[in-house]
Amino acid sequence: MIRINAELVAYTEQLFKKGGHGIMEESYGANELILEQNHRYTKIYVIREGIVKCFISDENGKDFIQEFLGEGLEFGELEVFNNRPAICSVASITPLKAFAISHASFNTLLETDMRFNRLIMKALADKIRYKAPRHSYQHAYPIEDNILKLKREFPEVTEIISKKDIANYIGVTQRSLNRALKELKEKSE
């Protein structure tokens, strides 16, 4: 549920320490909005430490969480390839440390450093791979099964992530999530 990418963060760290690649450090507190849907940005980010949520809000103010990103995951990168505003908002859940790379520097890295190029290519492929089964599973199975799956993959989920966010991730209302949680508890007694 919260993926990490050890290779990408390690390599970015290496480039950062070497210097000369336009990689900067940034820090945020918990619950800060880092990118806002429909706005334009000129930097991409690689998480060093912490967790963010990446979500789409509709006109009624409902949020749908696309994914949670952990250490080594990048965001803001899609906008480099097609000159469009961001499709997702990104907000920190825990305090966050990240590397920020300007679009220009990112493009230079992609062109001149094939190791980096490959890591990003793989990261994009992983985002696609990861999303596909998730949405199909969420449609095909009742809420209870989705919760059980979540807890199996990530037992501390309810301690770190709010009920509201969990509901928005599964794509149900908080009411339905609560109902399902209650039934699970009753079954286990």
Add this chain to the structure above:
Amino acid sequence: MIRINAELVAYTEQLFKKGGHGIMEESYGANELILEQNHRYTKIYVIREGIVKCFISDENGKDFIQEFLGEGLEFGELEVFNNRPAICSVASITPLKAFAISHASFNTLLETDMRFNRLIMKALADKIRYKAPRHSYQHAYPIEDNILKLKREFPEVTEIISKKDIANYIGVTQRSLNRALKELKEKSE
């Protein structure tokens, strides 16, 4: 709903004509299974002509259609970046012509041809961009709205794609799709 990628197909065609890049031509009839979920393959494909569906089947035999791919879209490429079996099955809907490129040739192209590299990178980014709002929309709005949206984007949808496939794409049962279609018809009268 059925995206195309004119740039990628044109450039692949160019490379194909030039020769020496290990690009082959393949053809399929309608309704043929081209890739099967959980199997391993050694080629990637770029569609020259026709439409395919890309779907995940669960253990109960339910299909969930991830996307329909049109001219210029690639498939089978995710498996190049992480050495895993296919996550989706791919089947032709119409008769299909495609370029096939072995993993080895594909890797060589990515490393030596930065134009190709960039086109693939952008194609991956587009797949992510495209999926995100779709799933969030499907969760947040009733079936009727999803059908209307589909018809707006792609009016001939019901002529080309079977009801079953449309239902599996929206993520509902055929019964529910029918109900919604009937209500729409009644409203418009």
Add this chain to the structure above:
DNA sequence: TTCTGAAAAGGACATTTGTCCCAAGCTCAA
């Protein structure tokens, strides 16, 4: 033409999920 199997349409009922509330519990600042 007639038959057959697949696709499409829909009736009846069960189940799930959402909506609209309100109440309880907790945190933080005045």
Add this chain to the structure above:
DNA sequence: TTGAGCTTGGGACAAATGTCCTTTTCAGAA
């Protein structure tokens, strides 16, 4: 310590969707 505001939990009912079946339609094979 008290009250404002957030998060969580849940009751009651409405609406959406699924399940199970049967019927209809239609294209292609015999």
